[in-house]
Amino acid sequence: MDFSYPAPVQSFRRELRAWLSEHLTDDVVAAGRLRGEDAEALALRRAWDATVADAGWGAVSWPREYGGRGASVLEQLAYAEEIARIRAPLPLNVIGLNNIGPAIMHFGTEEQKQRLLPRMVRADDIWCQGMSEPEAGSDLAALRTRAVRDGDHFVVNGQKIWTSLGHHADWCQLYVRTDPDARKHAGISCLIVDMTLPGIEARPLVTLNGATDFAEVFFHDVRVPADALLGPLHGGWGVATTTLSHERAGAARLYAALQLQLTDLVADLAAHSVDGRPVLEDSATLRRLGEIAVDVDYLELLCKRAISAALHGGDADGTGASEATGGGAASLAKSVWAETGQRMAEFAYDVLGERQATDRWSEQRLSSRSLTIAGGTTQITKGITAVRVLGLPRG
Known part of the structure; x- marks a missing residue:
């Protein structure tokens, strides 16, 4: 697995980092954390998406003729890492940019492409x-x-x-x-x-x-x-199952998001004591924290292995089965991400407790239950992994 970034990708990362540093505000970051019917936050995020798109950063994996940058796989990886690092909110149309837009590019008429795609990138339409x-x-x-x-x-x-x-x-x-x-x-x-x-x-x-x-x-x-x-x-x-190459590095979001959550968790644990004793001096707490950290590192390795396979025209499991590079590897990464996210939320809540209604770990403990359902249940994703990665017979 080779992840040395060539000079053009390093330049791409520096340009993106500089632009985000200049334009991303604390208000936009805060709006990205809000859920529900907050109309002001929704309007702020739509305005941010338009700003990002107008600067050419709205859909970097898309072809230039549809408002993208035609970014390479490594550039897409750098983009995902930087967006996560600075805690920029995901686009309101994240499903559109990753799934619907590429489907329109592949199957749509020219009129549909020209009418719908530019407005999708800017979040003019949700x-x-x-x-x-x-x-x-x-x-x-x-x-x-x-x-x-x-x-x-x-x-x-x-x-x-x-x-x-x-x-x-x-x-x-x-x-x-x-x-x-x-x-x-x-x-x-x-x-x-x-x-x-x-x-x-x-x-x-x-x-x-x-x-x-x-x-x-x-x-x-x-x-x-x-x-x-x-x-x-x-x-x-066929429209639903077609996988296009515009977001082949999108898996980076999975491990990058968990890495940030782990950083936040360690900071919160470092400031927390039970009966006057810092929780990070407790061996059982450290063991559980270490197990989660290893799982996050494993997820990063798994995602980058699949991306490396895409870069080099190989597969993700070493078997030579081309399907493993697609749905199989993605399904395995999704399963690991979901289960690790649930364990992290459970651990944080067990140690830190319900401190106030707006506490992020209380909220995360509740919302994490959806991780093994949304985007494909764990049972389904493990079935795909069994067939496409392990080569087991279909049930």
């Missing part, structure tokens, strides 16, 4: 992704939301749930069933839906930590123009 349903979470192919062709429109009926920012979104990348008689993977299509269309109702969901980052979205006879189809009719499964 995007959501309509995938999960009450009975189709991890098993996306079981979705039931229907779209029936009626002249120049599709008529959509159904429900989506756990839709990030669904109640704030201007647009939705919506997965619907257009052929109920086909096998379940083959009868799905993808639509780009204007969330202001009549018949759409978005209700915010309050999660365990009191946040309202998600919504359930209902579609009642919503008439979506037929030219809103993204990709081929009944080809939505």
Whole structure:
């Protein structure tokens, strides 16, 4: 695994670091930490995203013609590390930039690309992704939301749930069933839906930590123009599963975020005592802290190993199986990140306790329960790892 940064990447990092140092304010950092319905924080983050995009830092992995920098994999890695280091908030359209935007680049018409992508980068429009349903979470192919062709429109009926920012979104990348008689993977299509269309109702969901980052979205006879189809009719499964190379270094965010949390945790523990004795003098506390630190280091190694494989045209597990470089390695990293994040939050809460309602570790203890669910449950990701990395037979 070779991670020596060539001179152009070092120059890229210095330029980014200097720009962030000049433009990122404490108010923007604080807004990135807030959850829920804070309208002022939301507006501040949208303004920040526009500033970042106008300076050319909004979607560095995207091609230049769509507002990106065409950044190399190592430049993407440097970008992710610097953004985490300075605690800059993730873009409001992080799902759009990483998933929806690349899908539009790959499957969209030229008109869709020119109309939608520049506004996505600037957060002029907020995007959501309509995938999960009450009975189709991890098993996306079981979705039931229907779209029936009626002249120049599709008529959509159904429900989506756990839709990030669904109640704030201007647009939705919506997965619907257009052929109920086909096998379940083959009868799905993808639509780009204007969330202001009549018949759409978005209700915010309050999660365990009191946040309202998600919504359930209902579609009642919503008439979506037929030219809103993204990709081929009944080809939505291919749109959902296509992995493009624009964010191949995105895994860096996983270990960089946990490294920052670990730094914060050590600082909080260093200032904490129990019965007059510093907790960092307790051997059991030090052992648990050391185990978490090792897991964070392992996650960094795992992520960089996968990125190195992408750089050198190899695979992530040494077997020569090309699939391991993609979904298998990403699934393994996601599992380790989620479980380590939960252990860190549990450990912090056990030692530091519930000090006040706004304490970050109290909040993290609650929100961390979602880590092994969001973005693919641990059971699903471990199944992918078993098949694609370990080469075990499918169950």
